[in-house]
Each structure stands twice: as structure tokens, then as C-alpha cells.
Amino acid sequence: MKQKYGYIVVEDVELQRENLIHLLDTRLDLQLLGSFENAEDAYEYLADEQSPAPDIMFLDIEMPELSGFNLLEALRRSPGQMKVIITTAFPNYAIKSYDYSISGYLLKPIELDKLNHSIDKAIGELGDTWPAAPPEPRHFLLIKEKKRWVKLGYEEILFCEGANVDVRIVTPGGAYITRERVKNLEQALPPTLFLRIHDSFIINLSYIKSYASNFTSVSLCFQSGSPLHTLNIGPKYRKKFRRMMQQEE
Missing domain, CATH: 3.40.50.2300 (Response regulator)
Structure with a gap:
């Protein structure tokens, strides 16, 4: 003990x-x-x-x-x-x-x-003598931007882009920048909804509009008429991306 x-x-x-x-x-x-x-x-x-x-x-x-x-x-x-x-x-x-x-x-x-x-x-x-309550499922990400906390629903996040020790999170209302590493954010987001496609990018699978037939890029948008964002898929991430897309078919 x-x-x-x-x-x-x-x-x-x-x-x-x-x-x-x-x-x-x-x-x-x-x-x-x-x-x-x-x-x-x-x-x-x-x-x-x-x-x-x-x-x-x-x-x-x-x-x-x-x-x-x-x-x-x-x-x-x-x-x-x-x-x-x-x-x-x-x-x-x-x-x-x-x-x-x-x-x-x-x-x-x-x-x-x-x-x-x-x-x-x-x-x-x-020591499991007192049974602890199971954690509730999460439906949002809480990030720190400067001196405030921002609560973002998973459905609000289009993609995340890393640069050095900062991450830019793109939403319909604009982008948020938080002092975080892409790896840590990848671990925090549910893998059923988000996928890392590059050393610098994590995407929301719900907003994929199209992707290149050779799996080198993917385009995202929130809804019809919204700006289209085209991101590169890193070579080491293409196999997993292809497998995910084949499961959706």
C-alpha cells in the first residue's frame, strides 16, 4: 500500500x-x-x-x-x-x-x-474504498487565451493549426490562439470527431467537404457558402486519413 x-x-x-x-x-x-x-x-x-x-x-x-x-x-x-x-x-x-x-x-x-x-x-x-463517480462525457474544449478561459463546443471547431508553442483554433466566430502544443490538443480532443492530418493540423471530421484522390490535401467548411479551407495532409498521416475515409463510405 x-x-x-x-x-x-x-x-x-x-x-x-x-x-x-x-x-x-x-x-x-x-x-x-x-x-x-x-x-x-x-x-x-x-x-x-x-x-x-x-x-x-x-x-x-x-x-x-x-x-x-x-x-x-x-x-x-x-x-x-x-x-x-x-x-x-x-x-x-x-x-x-x-x-x-x-x-x-x-x-x-x-x-x-x-x-x-x-x-x-x-x-x-x-484506493477504491469509496466508489468515485464516473467522469461525465465532454462536449467542449476549454482553452486559455491570454488571461481568460474560453469554452468551445466541439461543433464550433473547424481545425487547429500549430505554430511553435501556440495553437490557432479556427471557429465560425474567428480564431483563438492558445499557448499549447498540437500533441497535447490531439490528446484532449475525442478521436471519433477529430483527426490529426499533419504535424501542424488537427481537423474536425464533421466538416470535410472534399479531399484529393491521392490523399495529399483536404478541404473543410462549416456550411454551404462559408469560406473553404484547404490543408495539406502530411505523408505519415495519409494512411490513417485514407482508412478513416474508407470507413465513412
Whole structure:
């Protein structure tokens, strides 16, 4: 059985962050992996494959710029085993919080016995002692553009184009640019709806208008009369594209 459970703390008030860590230090089965004063830094840590994956996240709700709910929405696209315990001064977020299958909702000032109860519950869920609710199917992509989060329904996305560490996502209302790699976006999008056709391109299969008979290019448009976008299909992606098109016939 695992002896140490890694955790992170996301709390914008330094004193409250330190007080919580002090309480958590009383447990021999927990190990601090990181503490963050905002949701943006926490998301960057969690999205980094090189960072040790935490088992439990202690999360504040009301924070400058991005809230705890913003962070939970962003993490829904890449669900994992991490359990979430909310720590907040506001009771009115409780009902909404449980939409995210949290393991505990603690009001500040945090009481040690209630904290320990939530931790024990989270550890139980990690060990399948408490059955966790299955994740709900996703029908949208949540991206970060500059200092805001943008929610895009899958049906809104025509294609994604990568350039260095940015991705341009083309929709009927215009293009959005997010700091992300094409590979990560490919993993986040459902393979039944989207296909990578090039090192730089991911397309929405629903909007294919036509494609070259030798499978070197494909044309996309949202609807009749909309602009037509013709994209190259990379050599190493043509076999899979051809197979997908043959399945549609």
C-alpha cells in the first residue's frame, strides 16, 4: 500500500496557505509537492508531464483572475486520479463544487478533525474504498487565451493549426490562439470527431467537404457558402486519413 500521498495547495492568501500546510504537516502519510498562489501557476504545474502528479489538491475558490472553478474546468479535459478538497470562506459554492466530484468542502477557518476526515475520504477513493463517480462525457474544449478561459463546443471547431508553442483554433466566430502544443490538443480532443492530418493540423471530421484522390490535401467548411479551407495532409498521416475515409463510405 502506498505510504505517502503527494498533494498541492492552491491558495492566494499567503498566511492561509502556510496555515493549511502546517496542519497537513501533522500527517505522516502526506507529502507536499507544491504550493501555488493562483490557479494559473497550478494549472501549468499540473499540465507539465515532468511534474510529479499529486494525489490530492487543496483548492481555494475565490482567487484573482482565475477562480478555482476555472481550474477545475480546465482539468476536466484530462481527467486523472487526483482528488480535490475545496478550502473556502464561502458556503454558497458547495452545491456547484460537488458537480466536480470533490472529496471534501471545508470552510475557513479549517478545523483539523474535518480536514482529516476529508483527507481520509480522498485516500479511500484513491484506493477504491469509496466508489468515485464516473467522469461525465465532454462536449467542449476549454482553452486559455491570454488571461481568460474560453469554452468551445466541439461543433464550433473547424481545425487547429500549430505554430511553435501556440495553437490557432479556427471557429465560425474567428480564431483563438492558445499557448499549447498540437500533441497535447490531439490528446484532449475525442478521436471519433477529430483527426490529426499533419504535424501542424488537427481537423474536425464533421466538416470535410472534399479531399484529393491521392490523399495529399483536404478541404473543410462549416456550411454551404462559408469560406473553404484547404490543408495539406502530411505523408505519415495519409494512411490513417485514407482508412478513416474508407470507413465513412
